[in-house]
Amino acid sequence: MIRTAIVGYGNLGRGAECAVVNSADMELYGVFTRRDPSTLKTLTGCPVYSMDHILDHKDNIDVLIICGGSATDLPVQTPALARHFNVIDSFDTHARIPEHFANVDAAAREGGKCAVISVGWDPGMFSLNRLYAEAVLPNGKDYTFWGKGVSQGHSDAIRRVEGVEDARQYTIPVDAALEAVRSGSCPELSARQKHLRECFVVAKEGADKARIENEIKTMPNYFADYDTTVHFITKEELMRDHAGIPHGGFVIRTGKTGLNGENSHVIEYSLKLDSNPEFTSSVLCAYARAAARLNSEGAVGCKTVLDIAPAYLSPCSGEELRKRLV
Amino acid sequence: MIRTAIVGYGNLGRGAECAVVNSADMELYGVFTRRDPSTLKTLTGCPVYSMDHILDHKDNIDVLIICGGSATDLPVQTPALARHFNVIDSFDTHARIPEHFANVDAAAREGGKCAVISVGWDPGMFSLNRLYAEAVLPNGKDYTFWGKGVSQGHSDAIRRVEGVEDARQYTIPVDAALEAVRSGSCPELSARQKHLRECFVVAKEGADKARIENEIKTMPNYFADYDTTVHFITKEELMRDHAGIPHGGFVIRTGKTGLNGENSHVIEYSLKLDSNPEFTSSVLCAYARAAARLNSEGAVGCKTVLDIAPAYLSPCSGEELRKRLV
Numbered sequence: 001m002i003r004t005a006i007v008g009y010g011n012l013g014r015g016a017e018c019a020v021v022n023s024a025d026m027e028l029y030g031v032f033t034r035r036d037p038s039t040l041k042t043l044t045g046c047p048v049y050s051m052d053h054i055l056d057h058k059d060n061i062d063v064l065i066i067c068g069g070s071a072t073d074l075p076v077q078t079p080a081l082a083r084h085f086n087v088i089d090s091f092d093t094h095a096r097i098p099e100h101f102a103n104v105d106a107a108a109r110e111g112g113k114c115a116v117i118s119v120g121w122d123p124g125m126f127s128l129n130r131l132y133a134e135a136v137l138p139n140g141k142d143y144t145f146w147g148k149g150v151s152q153g154h155s156d157a158i159r160r161v162e163g164v165e166d167a168r169q170y171t172i173p174v175d176a177a178l179e180a181v182r183s184g185s186c187p188e189l190s191a192r193q194k195h196l197r198e199c200f201v202v203a204k205e206g207a208d209k210a211r212i213e214n215e216i217k218t219m220p221n222y223f224a225d226y227d228t229t230v231h232f233i234t235k236e237e238l239m240r241d242h243a244g245i246p247h248g249g250f251v252i253r254t255g256k257t258g259l260n261g262e263n264s265h266v267i268e269y270s271l272k273l274d275s276n277p278e279f280t281s282s283v284l285c286a287y288a289r290a291a292a293r294l295n296s297e298g299a300v301g302c303k304t305v306l307d308i309a310p311a312y313l314s315p316c317s318g319e320e321l322r323k324r325l326v
Numbered sequence: 327m328i329r330t331a332i333v334g335y336g337n338l339g340r341g342a343e344c345a346v347v348n349s350a351d352m353e354l355y356g357v358f359t360r361r362d363p364s365t366l367k368t369l370t371g372c373p374v375y376s377m378d379h380i381l382d383h384k385d386n387i388d389v390l391i392i393c394g395g396s397a398t399d400l401p402v403q404t405p406a407l408a409r410h411f412n413v414i415d416s417f418d419t420h421a422r423i424p425e426h427f428a429n430v431d432a433a434a435r436e437g438g439k440c441a442v443i444s445v446g447w448d449p450g451m452f453s454l455n456r457l458y459a460e461a462v463l464p465n466g467k468d469y470t471f472w473g474k475g476v477s478q479g480h481s482d483a484i485r486r487v488e489g490v491e492d493a494r495q496y497t498i499p500v501d502a503a504l505e506a507v508r509s510g511s512c513p514e515l516s517a518r519q520k521h522l523r524e525c526f527v528v529a530k531e532g533a534d535k536a537r538i539e540n541e542i543k544t545m546p547n548y549f550a551d552y553d554t555t556v557h558f559i560t561k562e563e564l565m566r567d568h569a570g571i572p573h574g575g576f577v578i579r580t581g582k583t584g585l586n587g588e589n590s591h592v593i594e595y596s597l598k599l600d601s602n603p604e605f606t607s608s609v610l611c612a613y614a615r616a617a618a619r620l621n622s623e624g625a626v627g628c629k630t631v632l633d634i635a636p637a638y639l640s641p642c643s644g645e646e647l648r649k650r651l652v
Contacts, residue, residue: 021513097649134651135615139348262601263597266599268595270593282583306637306647323424
C-alpha cells in the first residue's frame with residue numbers, strides 16, 4: 001500500500017481524498033492544513049494534522065499530494081516539502097514552469113526524493129498529448145482549445161467589478177475554429193477566433209447593469225480580446241444552474257507524412273469533465289503512485305509527466321498491462 | 327545523428343523511409359531486403375542491402391526499424407535481430423503479444439540491446455491512451471472503435487471468394503454506438519452494434535454476383551457478425567475511388583469520480599489518417615529514436631510503448647519541452 005497524504009483542503013484536496021480512497025493500492029494517511037485542524041471536517045473522516053508538524057510524520061508517508069494554488073502556495077510549498085517527501089503538485093503557471101522545476105529539482109535531489117510538478121490536465125494530460133503528437137507528426141501544427149468550462153480566474157475578475165455580487169464565466173471554443181483546425185488547413189487563429197466568453201452575472205441591487213456589462217467587455221487581458229456575452233441573472237439562478245465546475249478542452253494536431261507531405265493526418269484528444277478539480281486530482285493521484293514507485297526504485301529529482309513511463313501510473317503489473325491494454 | 331536502417335520494403339518500409347529522412351536527428355543508413363537488392367528501387371535512392379549480410383553492418387547502425395508482417399515475419403525476425411541490434415517492430419497480433427514480448431526480451435537481453443515491440447497506432451498510440459485513461463479514471467470503462475478505414479485482412483478475405491477479382495473493405499464505426507459511449511452510459515455493445523462493414527467488389531466477368539454477395543455476408547469471423555453492405559464496381563472505379571489506405575479510430579473512456587461517483591468524465595482520443603502505413607511508420611520512427619537513446623543510457627531488453635517515458639520520443643531537450651509543451 002502506498003501511504004498518501006494530502007496538503008491543503010480546498011476543492012482539489014477534497015478531490016484527491018476521493019481519488020486516493022478509491023485506489024485499491026493506496027492508503028489515505030490524512031490531510032495537512034494551515035488552518036486549525038479541529039475546525040476541519042473531511043469527507044471521509046480521515047485524520048487532519050497541522051502543517052506545522054508535518055515533518056514529524058515523515059516516516060509514515062510515501063507521497064504527498066500538494067493541493068495548494070499556483071500563485072503563492074506551490075512556489076514555496078513544493079520545494080520546501082520536496083526536501084523531505086516524494087511530492088506531486090499541479091503548478092499551472094505555464095510561463096514559470098522552468099523556474100519552479102529548477103527549484104523543486106534542487107530540493108528533491110538534496111533530500112533524495114522524487115517530485116512531479118505540473119500534473120493535471122493542462123498542464124498534464126494535454127502536455128502529454130502535445131508531445132506525443134509532435135513526436136509522431138513533426139511536420140505539423142498543434143492547437144489547444146479550452147472549454148466549455150468555468151474559468152475561475154475570469155469569474156474572479158468579474159466579481160471585482162463594482163456592483164457585481166457574484167459571477168460565473170464560461171470559456172467556450174469556437175466550433176468554426178475547431179473545424180478549420182481539423183480540416184488540416186493549419187489556420188492562424190487569434191484569441192477572438194478560438195474562444196468565446198460567456199458571463200453569468202448577479203448584480204447588486206440598484207447597480208448600473210449597462211456600466212457593468214461595458215466594464216466586463218472592455219476589461220484588458222481578460223475580455224477585451226474576445227467576443228464576450230453577459231447575462232444578468234438572479235442569485236438563485238446562479239446557484240441552481242451554475243453551481244458545478246465543469247471544464248475540458250481539445251488538443252488537436254494535424255500533420256503531413258510522405259516524401260513530400262502527400263498525406264494528411266489528424267490526432268485529436270479531448271476531455272469533457274463534470275468536475276475540473278476532481279479530474280485534476282485523479283491525475284494527481286495516478287502520478288502520486290508513479291512518484292512513490294519511482295523513488296522506491298532509486299529515482300530522485302524533479303520530473304514532469306513527460307519524464308514518466310506510462311506504466312508507472314497503473315497499479316497493474318507490466319505483464320497484465322501487455323495482455324490487456326497493449 | 328541516430329543511424330537508422332529499415333528491414334523490409336513494403337508500404338510500411340517506404341513509410342519509414344520517408345519518416346526517417348524527414349527527421350533532422352536521424353540518418354537513413356539503408357534498406358535491408360530478402361529480395362535481390364539490385365531489383366529494388368527506393369523512394370529516396372538510399373542504399374539497399376541483402377538481409378543475408380545484415381550482421382556485417384552491425385557497427386554502423388544504431389537502430390533497425392523492422393517492417394515485416396505480424397503473421398510470419400516478425401515472430402522470427404524480431405527476436406533474431408534483437409540479439410544484435412536495437413530494434414522496433416509493429417507486431418499487432420494482440421493475443422500473441424505476451425509470447426512475442428518474452429521471445430524478444432530474452433534475445434535483446436542476451437545481446438545487450440533495447441527492443442520496442444507493438445509500435446504503431448493500435449497497438450501503440452491507442453494502447454497508451456487506454457492505459458492513461460484507465461489510470462486516471464479507474465472507475466470507468468473504455469471502448470475502442472476502428473475506422474473509417476481499409477482493413478487489409480477483410481479485403482484479402484473477400485479476394486479469396488470465388489469470382490472476385492479485387493476488393494476493398496471499409497470498417498466503419500456506428501455513430502449511434504459512439505454517441506452512446508460518449509454519454510457515459512457504459513453500454514454493452516456487440517460487434518454488430520459497434521462497426522459496419524462496407525465492401526467494394528470487382529467481380530470477374532460472368533461471375534454470379536448474388537452468390538458472391540451472400541458468401542461475403544455469411545463469412546464466419548470476418549462478416550457474419552456484422553451488418554455488411556456489398557457494392558459491385560468496376561476495376562476502374564476501384565482504382566480511382568479506393569486506391570488510398572486511410573484508417574483511424576477512437577479510444578473513449580468514461581468514468582466517475584467523487585466519493586460516490588457523483589461526477590462523470592469523458593476522455594476521447596481519435597485518429598483520422600490518410601495513410602495507415604505512413605502514420606504507423608511515423609510512430610515507429612519516433613520509438614526508434616527512443617530505443618537508440620535508451621540503449622545508449624544502458625537500457626536493455628524488450629519494452630512496449632507503456633514502458634517508455636514520452637520525452638524519449640522527441641529530439642528536443644527536456645528543458646525545451648518543459649518550456650514549450652508542458
